[in-house]
Amino acid sequence: MASVNPPRGMRDFLPADKARRERVLAVIRERYRAHGFDEIETPVMEEYDRLHAGVGGDNEKLAFNVLKRGLDADAVRAAADDTAQLSDLGLRYDLTVPLARFYASHRAELPTVFRSVQIAPVWRAERPQKGRYRQFVQCDIDIMGDASARAEAELIAATLDALDALGLEGATVRINDRRALDAMLDVFGFPADERPGVLITIDKLDKIGASGVVAELRERGASDAAASAFEAFLTRPQTREHLPFGEAQIRRALPEGVDDEIVAHLVAIGEAVGAARGADAAGAELPLAFDPFLVRGMGYYTGTIYEIAHPSAPYSLGGGGRYDGMIGRFLGQDVPAVGFSIGFERIVDLVSLADAEAAAAVVLVHDRDAPVAELLALKAQLVAEGSRVRLEQRTKNLKALLERAAADGYTAFATVSAGASRDDLALKPLG
Numbered sequence: 001m002a003s004v005n006p007p008r009g010m011r012d013f014l015p016a017d018k019a020r021r022e023r024v025l026a027v028i029r030e031r032y033r034a035h036g037f038d039e040i041e042t043p044v045m046e047e048y049d050r051l052h053a054g055v056g057g058d059n060e061k062l063a064f065n066v067l068k069r070g071l072d073a074d075a076v077r078a079a080a081d082d083t084a085q086l087s088d089l090g091l092r093y094d095l096t097v098p099l100a101r102f103y104a105s106h107r108a109e110l111p112t113v114f115r116s117v118q119i120a121p122v123w124r125a126e127r128p129q130k131g132r133y134r135q136f137v138q139c140d141i142d143i144m145g146d147a148s149a150r151a152e153a154e155l156i157a158a159t160l161d162a163l164d165a166l167g168l169e170g171a172t173v174r175i176n177d178r179r180a181l182d183a184m185l186d187v188f189g190f191p192a193d194e195r196p197g198v199l200i201t202i203d204k205l206d207k208i209g210a211s212g213v214v215a216e217l218r219e220r221g222a223s224d225a226a227a228s229a230f231e232a233f234l235t236r237p238q239t240r241e242h243l244p245f246g247e248a249q250i251r252r253a254l255p256e257g258v259d260d261e262i263v264a265h266l267v268a269i270g271e272a273v274g275a276a277r278g279a280d281a282a283g284a285e286l287p288l289a290f291d292p293f294l295v296r297g298m299g300y301y302t303g304t305i306y307e308i309a310h311p312s313a314p315y316s317l318g319g320g321g322r323y324d325g326m327i328g329r330f331l332g333q334d335v336p337a338v339g340f341s342i343g344f345e346r347i348v349d350l351v352s353l354a355d356a357e358a359a360a361a362v363v364l365v366h367d368r369d370a371p372v373a374e375l376l377a378l379k380a381q382l383v384a385e386g387s388r389v390r391l392e393q394r395t396k397n398l399k400a401l402l403e404r405a406a407a408d409g410y411t412a413f414a415t416v417s418a419g420a421s422r423d424d425l426a427l428k429p430l431g
Contacts, residue, residue, distance in 0.1 A: 009126060009134030015408050021137075023353045025119060028139050028162050028342065032117045035158035037141050039117040042098040044091060048083075050101060051090045055300040055326055062124040064091040091123040095140045096300070096323065096339060103144050103337075104330035113145040115154070119344075131315075133345065140320075142339035144327065149265050152304050152322070153272030155340040159308065159318065160277065160287060162342065166351045168310055171317065172287050173273075175245075175306040176294035177266060178321070183258045184292065188233065189226040198222060203295040210234040245270045245288040253292045266290065269304065300326045304338065312350055318342040360387040362427060363405045365394050366416040374418065381422050406430040 006012050013021065029039065045066060052060050065087035071079075079085035092098050095118045103114065118140045126132050141158060143151040156173055163171050181199065190198050201216045208216070214231045218224070233255055243249040247267050254263075274286045296305045296319060305321035320340035328334035362382055366375055375391055382389045390410065395401050402413060414425040 007134070009128035009132075011133065011135075019409055020353070021348055024166060024348050024351050025137075025139070025344070027165050027353065028344075029117065029119065031162040031165050032141055032158055035115075035141075035154065035161065037115040037117040037158065039119070040099075040102060041120070042092075042095070042102050042118065044121070044123075045089045046092055046098055046101065048087045048090050050097060050330075051093065052084070053097075053329060055323075055329070056093060056097060057297045057299040059093040059124060062126060063093045064123050064125055066090055093124050094122055095120060095138050095341070096142070096326070099140070099142055099339075100323075100326045100337070101330055103327055103335070107331065107335075111145075113143065113151075116140075116142050116144070118142075131346070137344040139318075139342040139344050140339055141341075142337060144335055144337045146338075147324070147336035149268035149272060151336070151338045152269045152306075153276065155320065155338060156269070156273050156288075156306070157276035159340050159342060160273075163308070163310070163317070163347075166347065166353070168312070168317075168347065168350060170287075171308050171310045172289055173306050173308050174289050174291040174294050175266065175269070175304065176291050177262050177304050178301050179303055180254060180258050180262050180266075180292065181295065183262070184255055185226075187255045187257045188229040189223060190230075191223060191226075194220075194222055194226075199295050202293050203297070205293045245286045245290060250290045253290055265304070296321060306340070308342075310350075313346065315346065316343065317346050360385075361410040361412065362387050363390050363392055363402070363410045363413040363430070364416050364425075365392050365398070365401070365413055367394055367418065370416055370418045370420075374420070375416065378416065378420070378422060378425070402430055 033039075048065060051063050054060070056063075065083055066089040067086055068088050071086070076086065099116060099118060103110065119137065121135050121137050123135050126134055128134060141155055143154060160171055160173070163169070181202075182195070185195050185198060197220050198217060201213055201220065204216070205213050210231070214227055214234070217227045217230065238252070243252065247263060250263050250266055270286055270288050273288060277287065294305060294307060296307065300323040301321040302324045303322035305319070307316040307319035310317050318341050320338070322336070322338040324334060324336045324338075327337055364375065364378060364382075379389045379391060388410075390405065390408075392401055392405070394415070405413065411430050412427045413430055414427050416425070
């Protein structure tokens, strides 16, 4: 017999789980809409060449490709070593590449500065493990057409607001700039052809520490002088005073020689987020922290990058950055663009939201001989009153039936006999 399990790395959701996920998504949608973002939808598939244009980093290797229609066995054998000859479409591995294509296609119909929301599943051929799936939901907000710090600040403020509304207050955004990273590697003397590998190693700093990073750089064959310069920077004497996010914190974390414009852009983001969060008025510290070694792996980032951390989780809850060069690949003209994505699968298990429908969720437990017409008339009356209603035939084990209903979110029940009217229903609480 065929397996009844879903494909590896993909999941079924029972009614209670599905309802919970939809409640979380509804809060995210509502907060993003309140911040002026408009929801769009794009196809689940994009052209193969677009998904493999060299901007998706390692995710391109994880794309599910769709076999061309009409290929016979000889054609498949002839193209066996060339995936591009076998496939013309693929399932999207993120929402950013489809968004760039969408914007290029519909630019004339969109405002000069376009704020989009995209909430949808994506697919990656990951090795399934706890917390890592082959199909998962992404929640993206993006701003196109604004090169200023206002765009990043709007995204960060909206994301923090959404997390607050979900009960995940206290989040912190770690922020960096790809240009600052590149300038730092230039100051240390890493040649341009070494930098992709160097960044992969630097990204492990939190896991293997400064000595581990330097050792791995040397194992990779990085320039000895550059590795030594980087080691000296990591181990330099530093004062221990705490600096809030701002120019002083950023300057102290970077070597001399980084462009003032990059620092000014980051400072402007902090000032705008502080104003949006009322940090100055409340005397609270800005929920931003400059991290000069934050890398993020996507190849399309060109400027600011960030990740969001929360004390309830040892992993990032989302991230994003500026990708000013992507839309130009489709439009032939560069358009500034920046986005922020919440890791929905990572936050949904951290959130506890009350079911707004619970107060009006009723199970009608009816006798076997109750006429169907009467049952549906009673149900229609309760539905018209605003209740959610389920009909259940009475069983010998009534307790098990009611426990199942309570697990599905129902909070009241009534028994129904033949000839019963709305006035005869005596609603009793479940649980």
